[in-house]
Amino acid sequence: MGFLSIREVSLAIQGHMILDHVSFDVNQGEVVGLIGPNGSGKTTLFNLLSGFLAPTGGSIHFRGSDITNCSPSVRAQKGIGRVFQNFGIFRDMTLEENILVALEALPHEQKKLLGDMKFLVHRTLAMVGLEKSAKKKAGALSGGQMRLLEIARTLKCGKDLFLLDEPTAGVSPKMTGQVSGLIAELKREGKTVLIIEHDLPFIGRICDRVIVLDVGKVVLEGTPDEVKQSKELQEIYFGADPTT
Amino acid sequence: MKRLLSFLSCVAVLSGCTGGGSSDGTDPIKVGYLGPLTGEATSYGMDTLNGVKIAVEDINAEGGINGRKIELIAEDGRCTGTDAAGAAQKLIHVDKVSVIIGGQCSGETLAAAPIAEAAKVVMMSPLSSSPDVTNAGDFIFRDYPNDALKTKAMANYFKEKGYTRVVLITENTDFAMAFRNSLKENTGADNFVLDEVVEPGTKDYRSLLTRLKGKEFDVFFPNGQTSATVAAMIEQFREQGFLQPMVSHDVAQDKSLLDLAPKASKGMHAINVPEVSVDSAFGSKFLSKFGDAQASLAFAAHAHDAMRVLAAAMKEVGTDSMKIRDYLYALKGHDGVVGRFRFDKNGDVVGIPYVLYEVKDGAWGKVADIPVD
Amino acid sequence: MEQLLINGLIAGSLAALIAGGLALVYGVLGIFNLALGQMVLLGGYAVWWLHQSVGLTLPVSIVGGLLMAGGLTWVTFEVFIAPFYKRHRFLPLVTTIALGMILDAAMLLFFEARPRSILSNGKNIMDIGGVRLSVEQVYLVVLTVLLLCVFAYVLHSTPFGRRIRAVVQHSHAAMSLGIRASVLHRVIFILSGVLAACGGIFIGIDQNLTPVLAFPITIKAYAAIIAGGKGNFWGAIVCAYLIALLEQLVIGIEWFGRFYIPAGYQQSVALLFIIVFLLCRPSGLFSFKNRTA
Structure with missing residues (x-):
């Protein structure tokens, strides 16, 4: 059984199959891309993994234990971190507070190992070059800066599995490089990452493996190169008659 | 319920x-x-x-x-x-x-x-x-x-006491509004320095009463539907430092008014049916x-x-x-x-007469019978 | 004029207590609690009962009343809110209307219809430069402001307050960080009940308690949170004071030196306030555009 294993997970809402018997494993230290057209169920799958939705069938195991029925906060304490498509930062709180509140929410035994919180907050902000804005409201940041802040926060909170929902959405091209650099940093630190992304070159640069989702089903799985060259992907994204 | x-x-x-x-x-x-x-x-x-x-x-x-x-x-x-x-x-x-x-x-x-x-x-x-x-x-x-009789008795009482400038605050209910109209008819509409109607259940009269600052008047008539509102009126009236006498009707002559406003109700008058x-x-x-x-x-x-x-x-x-x-x-x-x-x-x-009451020593006491003609 | 400002301060302090708790609940849970007015009154009645019937001293009665109010709000949450609010956020709207009716009847049964005043002796009036107010009012206003200061401190300078703000601003992100939102939901709901009870005690001391005051209280609190912006605690507080002050000015001022607005319109101020805000600034007085994509 993998680090994260998803077994036959289904979600039906009012008779519609949003996810249809989805199964795949993610190994520790792996960076896996999750792609597929809009409405294919990618974000829904993330919501099932973070615990905001409960599957109507199947099970989810994380590090060998069944977390299918755990609450979001319990999953977070077990080490699952999430970066939201719509920026999961607290806009009316300062950057400092944004990091602090995350550190304070850690389980007791982990908090004891942190040492000086102030120092840790400073280091986390410095990692993404935002230490000078520590007292500013997070809502005043640019999209790219928000994303960096959120990833850095998740990284420093001792999370082991990262669910990144479109980390480049709303980020200027200039900052995209910085974001992918940070994800590479996650990989170096041995973290496991699951990324939803539309930017295929971006996926190609950083992912070990890619899973393609369409209409709630896993239709393709392989290395970025394999997937890029497959006919199915072309059909899913551009229809049956590709123009490129 | x-x-x-x-x-x-x-x-x-x-x-x-x-x-x-x-x-x-x-x-x-x-x-x-x-x-x-x-x-x-x-x-x-x-x-x-x-x-x-x-x-x-x-x-x-x-x-x-x-x-x-x-x-x-x-x-x-x-x-x-x-x-x-x-x-x-x-x-x-x-x-x-x-x-x-x-x-x-x-x-x-x-x-x-x-x-x-x-x-x-x-x-x-x-x-x-x-x-x-x-x-x-x-x-x-x-x-x-009928209040038509009571307001007549009230108007006579005002005349007798020489109260020609009346302050009237009325709660907007059938009873209190009819009483107001009847009282104005019997007393003469010109005799009202302030004549305001408030929504039923109003408890805050402070700002309304500040309008009276610097005005001259002889008597305050709190015309409420319940003792709760009359209590709020008279308490806030005294709070603002007005010393004028206060006269009211049946609603005021209620034990609970004395519990609610023990200081403010002191010396207040009411005209009502005889007590039992x-x-x-x-x-x-x-x-x-x-x-x-x-x-x-x-x-x-x-x-x-x-x-x-x-x-x-x-x-x-x-x-x-x-x-x-x-x-x-x-x-x-x-x-x-x-x-x-x-x-x-x-x-x-x-055949039911009226009685003038006054708050004395923390209780409503009879002052005089008022004959009804 | 000074008198009107003071009057606004007194009425505003009362409104702020009630609206503040409501804003927190709305911000965090996204639900409407229409039994709020009844909770306000019950807090006042509980203190009246402990002080006047049981004979405890006033401070002990107040603490006891607040504890009872907290307990009652907790039960309310478990029975009338928790089973429903995750299914649809409008369901509690219906369940709390039902609760309000139950509490209305319960208050009539236990406390009777006659008005009750928490203090048995009258108020002590003082005169400061032509402004008249009672010693009790000074206490009430000062305590309210103090309470709000304590709230400000807790909300902005403690881990607990940070957690609350995090849940208000992005509940999913907060939960993904390991914050237990369901516990916070309970704590916040209970806090709003306790703040409401403080409002009830305020009424019971400054005016008097009658079982039917509930609905107008609820309406005013909602006017303040709508005008203050969705779930914005400080916005609601400021708007509560603002509405109260407007209510005093509307009927206390001789407009253009010519006429007075009839007192019957005083209660429309809060409703007019809501309408104007919904038309001009639907997102409230204190929401600024700070979204950069």
Whole structure:
């Protein structure tokens, strides 16, 4: 059984199959891309993994234990971190507070190992070059800066599995490089990452493996190169008659 | 919830009368009660309903009306016209009561009157004093005096005291508005320095009263529907440092006003119907059964007398509405707890005098009788 | 004029207590609690009962009343809110209307319809430069402001307050960080109940308690949170003071030196306030555009 294993997970809402018997494993230290057209169920799958939705069938195991029925906060304490498509930062709180509140929410035994919180907050902000804005409201940041802040926060909170929902959405091209650099940093630190992304070159640069989702089903799985060259992907994204 | 309350009160009465024993096979006579059992004016409803209950129990213990027991059916009018109209419909057309005691608030009575009038059911209010009730209908009676008389007495009192500049704050209810109009008619509209109408239940009068700063006036008339609002008015009036005398009506002459505003109520005057003493036979019976009256024992006594005079009518002429009505118009006099009274050609009570009261040593005390001409 | 400002301060302090708790609940849970007015009154009645009937001293009665209010709000949450609010956020709207009716009836049953005042002796009036107010009012206003300061401190300078703000601003992100939102939901709901009870005590001391005051109280609190912006605690507080002040000015001022607005319109101020805000600034007085994509 993998680090994260998803077994036959289904979600039906009012008779519609949003996810249809989805199964795949993610190994520790792996960076896996999750792609597929809009409405294919990618974000829904993330919501099932973070615990905001409960599957109507199947099970989810994380590090060998069944977390299918755990609450979001319990999953977070077990080490699952999430970066939201719509920026999961607290806009009316300062950057400092944004990091602090995350550190304070850690389980007791982990908090004891942190040492000086102030120092840790400073280091986390410095990692993404935002230490000078520590007292500013997070809502005043640019999209790219928000994303960096959120990833850095998740990284420093001792999370082991990262669910990144479109980390480049709303980020200027200039900052995209910085974001992918940070994800590479996650990989170096041995973290496991699951990324939803539309930017295929971006996926190609950083992912070990890619899973393609369409209409709630896993239709393709392989290395970025394999997937890029497959006919199915072309059909899913551009229809049956590709123009490129 | 109002259904629950009225249901409970019915059960209470029913269990009270079935305890009487003798059943000679005749149906009980159904008597409807209509009054505020929930809402701001609940205290009036409770007191009057309890007064009626005492009368019903006594009558049933005496063997009923020509052998027929009285069955009391209480409905909630919430002191509002719409609720009272609905309650009257139910009493008349569903329960098919012979007579109705109610409403209590003038708004209730005025809304229920056309329904009772159309169905030709005698309705007697023990508490409504609005001048409008006078012409509410041929079948509509009351054993509580008309405010038109009281405002006349009030105007005379103002004249006697030399109060020519009056401050009047009125709560927007049928009773208080009618009182205001009648008072203005009798006193003269030019004599009001401030004449403001506020929404029912208002508790904050501070800014309204600041308008009086620097103005000259002789007397303050807090014209509220309940003692809760009158208490807020007089307390905030004194708070602002005004020393002018205060005069009010029935609503103010209430024990709870003294608890709510013990300092502000000192020296306040009120013109009201005669009190009923707790030491009287009726008073002690009420006390032992229901405890202190929530608003006033006099309200309970008027309700008791309404039931008694209707029972006397039905004993004499049966349950035919026309006959009951004619009996009441022809009545020479009925000796009730509140005194000897009869009804004039409009169904208004005749024979209930007025009394001037004053708050002295933390209690309402009688100052003088006011003759009614 | 000074008198009007003071009057506004007194009325505003009362409104702020009630609206503040409501804003927190709305911000965090996204639900409407229409039994709020009843909770306000019950808090006042509980203190009246402990002080006047049981005979405890006033401070002990107040603490006891607040504890009872907290307990009652907790039960309310478990029975009337928790089973429903995750299914649809409008369901509690219906359940709390039902609760309000139950509490209305319960208050009539236990406390009767007659008005009650927590203090049995009258108020002590003082005159400061032509402005008249009672010693009790000074206490009430000062305590309210103090309470709001304590709230400000907790909300902005403690881990607990940070957690609350995090849940208000992005509940999913907060949960993904390991913050237990369901516990916070309970704590916040209970806090709003306790703040409401403080409002009830305020009424019971400054004016008097009657069982039917509930609905107008609820309406005013909602006017303040709508005008203050969805779930914005400080916005609601400021707007509560603002509405109260407007209510005093509307009827206390001789407009253009010519006429007074009839007192009957005083209560419309809060409703007018809501309408104007919904038309001009639907997102409230204190929401600024700070979204950069």
